[in-house]
Amino acid sequence: MRFRFLPMTSEHAARILTWKYPPPYDLYDYDKAAEHILDSTGWGKTLFAALDETGALAGELTLGFLDRDDEWISLDDMQAGRLEGCILWIGFGLRPDLTGRGLGLDFVTACADFAAQFARRQYRYGGAEIGLGVYQFNQRAIKVYERAGFVKFTERIALVNGREYPAQRMKQRIHRTHLPN
Numbered sequence: 492m493r494f495r496f497l498p499m500t501s502e503h504a505a506r507i508l509t510w511k512y513p514p515p516y517d518l519y520d521y522d523k524a525a526e527h528i529l530d531s532t533g534w535g536k537t538l539f540a541a542l543d544e545t546g547a548l549a550g551e552l553t554l555g556f557l558d559r560d561d562e563w564i565s566l567d568d569m570q571a572g573r574l575e576g577c578i579l580w581i582g583f584g585l586r587p588d589l590t591g592r593g594l595g596l597d598f599v600t601a602c603a604d605f606a607a608q609f610a611r612r613q614y615r616y617g618g619a620e621i622g623l624g625v626y627q628f629n630q631r632a633i634k635v636y637e638r639a640g641f642v643k644f645t646e647r648i649a650l651v652n653g654r655e656y657p658a659q660r661m662k663q664r665i666h667r668t669h670l671p672n
């Protein structure tokens with residue numbers, strides 16, 4: 492399946508907040524991220540709606556940058572191109588009824604390609620890598636990320652609602668084919 496990415500809108504954001512994943516993936520339900528999704532300052536800058544070929548809402552993509560101290564870069568610094576030593580970071584989700592149907596590789600590849608191009612063009616990102624984080628219970632996701640070319644580079648424990656979840660970070664090099672001429 493082919494995906495395209497458009498700035499988040501209030502209509503799409505409202506729909507995404509209703510998405511429910513079956514356990515154990517309910518950890519990713521977007522109502523827990525309502526503040527992020529509804530923050531319109533990020534729409535079209537860090538937050539995008541993924542649409543399928545028919546124009547239907549099919550997923551969400553967030554991009555940002557982490558500095559050497561593992562701190563998020565502000566939008567002001569991103570827009571000023573102050574990204575020395577930073578790594579492009581992505582997070583995303585397919586619409587719940589589209590998960591588990593073999594669409595993951597196309598979706599993750601499309602997210603990584605779009606984010607790499609957007610980061611180069613919009614924020615003059617000159618870094619060579621793109622990264623993401625994933626809980627280790629989510630072997631379905633990890634399988635897809637490995638297929639897409641992401642490689643684990645560190646492990647950590649994430650604290651979510653007072654519970655500890657083993658997690659890992661993965662990254663891949665941005666290929667020339669990800670970039671516009």
Ligand SMILES: CC(C)(COP(=O)(O)OP(=O)(O)OC[C@H]1O[C@@H](n2cnc3c(N)ncnc32)[C@H](O)[C@@H]1OP(=O)(O)O)[C@@H](O)C(=O)NCCC(=O)NCCS
Pocket residue numbers: 512516519583584585586589590591592593594595596598599624625626629630631632634635
């Ligand atoms: C993560 C995500 C992109 C994966 O895409 P997907 O379309 O659901 O995954 P696929 O259907 O392509 O399945 C990928 C593989 O995992 C396998 N798989 C499914 N459940 C599995 C499990 N519990 N353990 C191990 N492998 C599993 C599938 O069989 C498939 O492998 P195969 O092609 O060899 O048969 C998608 O599920 C998603 O966006 N989910 C939202 C919630 C989420 O997990 N977010 C992760 C954020 S880090």
